[in-house]
Structure formats: structure tokens, C-alpha cells
Amino acid sequence: MQNVIPNLLTWYKNVHRKLPWRETSNPYYIWVSEVILQQTRVEQGREYYVKFVDKFPDVFSLARADVSEILKIWQGLGYYARARNMHFAAKQMVDLHQGNFPNDYFSIKNLRGIGDYTAAAIASFAFKQHYPAIDGNVKRVTARFYGVDLPISTPAFYKLVEKELFLAIKTTEPDIFNQAMIELGAMVCTPVNPKCEICPIQSECFAFKFDKTLELPNNPPKKKPIRKYLHFFYIEVEGHLVLQQRPSEGIWGGLNEFPCIESLGVDEIPENMMEYLGLENGSFEIVDNFEFKHLLTHQTIFAKLWHLKVNSNNNLTLKNWNLIKINDIRTFPLHKLMVKILDKLHL
Ligand code: SF4
Numbered sequence: 001m002q003n004v005i006p007n008l009l010t011w012y013k014n015v016h017r018k019l020p021w022r023e024t025s026n027p028y029y030i031w032v033s034e035v036i037l038q039q040t041r042v043e044q045g046r047e048y049y050v051k052f053v054d055k056f057p058d059v060f061s062l063a064r065a066d067v068s069e070i071l072k073i074w075q076g077l078g079y080y081a082r083a084r085n086m087h088f089a090a091k092q093m094v095d096l097h098q099g100n101f102p103n104d105y106f107s108i109k110n111l112r113g114i115g116d117y118t119a120a121a122i123a124s125f126a127f128k129q130h131y132p133a134i135d136g137n138v139k140r141v142t143a144r145f146y147g148v149d150l151p152i153s154t155p156a157f158y159k160l161v162e163k164e165l166f167l168a169i170k171t172t173e174p175d176i177f178n179q180a181m182i183e184l185g186a187m188v189c190t191p192v193n194p195k196c197e198i199c200p201i202q203s204e205c206f207a208f209k210f211d212k213t214l215e216l217p218n219n220p221p222k223k224k225p226i227r228k229y230l231h232f233f234y235i236e237v238e239g240h241l242v243l244q245q246r247p248s249e250g251i252w253g254g255l256n257e258f259p260c261i262e263s264l265g266v267d268e269i270p271e272n273m274m275e276y277l278g279l280e281n282g283s284f285e286i287v288d289n290f291e292f293k294h295l296l297t298h299q300t301i302f303a304k305l306w307h308l309k310v311n312s313n314n315n316l317t318l319k320n321w322n323l324i325k326i327n328d329i330r331t332f333p334l335h336k337l338m339v340k341i342l343d344k345l346h347l
Contacts, residue, residue: 001167001201002168002171003203004201004203004204007201007203008184008200008201009172009173010200012179012180013176016180019033019042019046020033020046021033021034021049027122028058028101030122032052033045035082035118036048036049038079038082048073048074052073055069058099059093060094062086062087063087063093067083068333070087071083071255071333075333078296080254081249082113084254085113088113089112089113089114093111101126104129105120106119108123117133117134119131120134120178121133124169124175125175125178128173128175130170130174132162132165132166132168133181134162134165135182136185137182137184137185137186138161138182138185140191140217141185141189142161142164142165142181143161143217144189144194144206144212144216144217145205145206146161146164147206147216148160148161148216149215149216149218151218152218152220157218184199184200223298225297226299227299227302228299229263229265229301229302230261230266230302230303231261231270231273231303231304231305232304232305233258233277233305233306233308234307235277235308236308236309236326237323239325240324240325241326242321242322243256243257243329243332244257244259244260244322251296256333256334257334258338259276259277259321261273265302266291266303266304283310283311285309286308287308289306289307290304290307294336294337301337303341305341305345326347329347330342
């Protein structure tokens with residue numbers, strides 16, 4: 001690749017998109033942007049980034065924050081464990097590094113939630129260290145450029161790509177090289193219809209030369225998402241409603257929702273509903289119900305919302321639920337499906 005690196009860097013310097021986290025060498029800002037960009041597209045990511053660094057401008061403010069404040073800012077991005085990991089990592093930096101971002105790759109990688117890609121991105125963008133940042137875009141560019149036809153998600157693929165990129169990056173400016181590879185994958189060497197005619201590394205590209213851009217990278221077919229059936233209960237009690245917080249581990253960890261049970265289907269009222277809620281016949285009425293379909297990366301959720309009016313909360317099993325004022329519901333961190341449900345209910 002050495003021969004085409006000057007073209008790649010010049011191309012990047014001339015055409016790259018100006019994004020706020022590219023105009024800084026502050027490792028904290030770079031970290032925040034990288035974690036957000038693992039969740040979403042650049043345009044939406046920009047809005048989240050601005051909100052996040054506005055609310056938590058440095059490691060100390062993030063470490064001091066209540067986790068629910070962080071989840072509120074993160075709301076809608078998904079993978080909430082990442083937000084909680086950032087909180088934990090900020091505390092690690094306060095405890096172990098006097099609130100400074102560590103400035104070498106291995107110390108960065110020791111922080112909670114930071115893997116190879118993010119550590120390399122921070123180490124190269126902020127501290128100009130020679131570590132290749134290998135995200136999905138870079139994997140695709142590299143597979144095509146070198147003609148790597150191993151399945152893209154295998155350790156063998158990663159090892160090979162990493163070896164080639166280490167050789168390439170050590171000869172050049174590591175921050176610009178990594179940014180350029182990421183940008184090339186996002187804007188030129190796209191999954192379908194790569195724009196080889198304007199590609200700065202085309203002259204040495206294996207896939208271009210042998211007409212293999214459709215075959216590379218080798219992406220085995222994805223598994224079908226699991227179907228999950230959930231029943232949510234919007235329980236109105238004298239101007240209040242019942243809200244529960246999910247456990248911190250697992251899907252939507254730490255976010256709030258209406259009480260919810262899983263079933264084998266959404267057609268019928270679940271048998272254990274009254275027992276779950278602690279309700280007796282005659283103590284409530286079903287006002288309405290709505291169905292929702294919600295897609296996650298590995299799951300398709302079929303949900304049903306039951307709107308119940310309860311005469312008084314005497315019979316209701318409140319478990320560890322909260323009884324909150326209806327108008328306060330949007331101040332809690334909520335998952336996307338819950339927001340969809342509230343929109344439908346005009347709450
Ligand atoms: S020449 Fe085409 S396939 Fe090769 S790296 Fe450039 S855009 Fe990708």
C-alpha cells in the first residue's frame with residue numbers, strides 16, 4: 001500500500017467532511033464521538049455529540065454525573081451498556097489518572113468499554129501513535145484492496161488485515177491515515193456500487209484489478225433475528241402511572257418502561273397478567289390496546305400495549321415500580337419502543 005498512501009492522504013486532506021470531532025485533538029471529545037458513531041450515522045451522531053459534550057464537557061463532569069442523566073442524553077441511540085461503560089471509564093480516569101485521558105494505547109484500552117478500534121482511534125487521532133483503527137469501513141476497504149477473502153467476522157480475517165495495516169501505518173501520519181481509510185470506506189469504497197473511478201488507491205487495488213468488488217469482502221449471510229413477544233401495561237391510577245426501571249444488565253439496561261411481561265404471542269391477554277400486576281376482577285378496566293413492531297439488531301419485538309384504568313392502587317402489586325405523575329414521564333430515560341408507545345398514547 002505504501003505507493004498509494006500519498007494519494008490517499010492528499011485525497012483526504014482535500015475532500016473530507018468537516019466534523020466537530022475531527023477539528024480537535026482532545027482525547028475526551030474523540031472518545032465521545034467514537035462511541036456515539038458506533039451507534040448511529042454521522043448526521044444524527046453530530047446532534048448527540050453536541051448534546052453530550054455540552055452537558056458533560058470533560059472527564060470530571062461525566063464521572064460526577066448520575067447515570068440516569070447520561071442515559072437521558074443517550075436516549076434513542078441504543079446499546080445503553082456503552083453509556084454506562086463511559087460513566088465507569090470516566091470514574092476510572094479520575095481514580096487512576098487524575099482525571100486525565102491516558103496517553104498510550106494499552107492504558108486507553110484498559111478503560112471499561114474501550115476495545116481495539118476505539119483505543120487505536122484515540123491513540124492515533126489524539127496522540128499520533130501508530131495503531132490502525134479497524135472499523136467496518138476499514139475492513140471493507142482493506143479486504144478489497146489486498147484481496148482478503150476470509151469471512152469478515154473471523155479472527156483470521158482480523159489478524160491478516162491488522163498485519164497489513166500495521167505495515168502501512170508505520171510509514172505515515174497515523175491520524176490522517178486512519179481518518180482517510182475510514183472516510184474512504186464511508187464515501188467511496190461503499191458496500192454497494194463503490195466509486196472506484198474516483199478512488200485514490202485504485203491503481204493498486206486487487207478488487208478493482210480483478211473485478212471482485214461484488215465478491216469482497218466475504219460477508220456470510222446474517223442469522224435471522226429472534227422474535228420476541230412483549231406485553232406492556234399502561235396503568236393509570238388517579239392521575240399517576242406505573243413505571244419500572246429495567247435491570248442494568250441486558251437489553252435497554254437501566255432504562256424505564258411500563259411494567260412488562262413476555263409471552264409466546266401477542267394476540268391474547270397473557271394468562272398471568274392479573275397475578276403479575278396483583279389485580280383482581282373488577283378492580284380495573286381495559287381502556288384500549290395497541291400493537292407495535294420494533295426492530296433491534298438481533299431481535300424483532302412484537303409488543304402489545306394494554307391501557308388499564310385501576311380504581312385505586314390498593315390492589316396493585318407495586319413491586320419495585322414507581323408511581324409517577326403522568327406529565328413527568330418524558331423526564332425519565334426511556335427506550336425507543338417506550339417512546340413509540342408514548343407517542344401513540346399522546347403522552
Ligand atoms: S478501487 Fe474500488 S474497490 Fe478498490 S479500494 Fe477503491 S473504491 Fe474500493
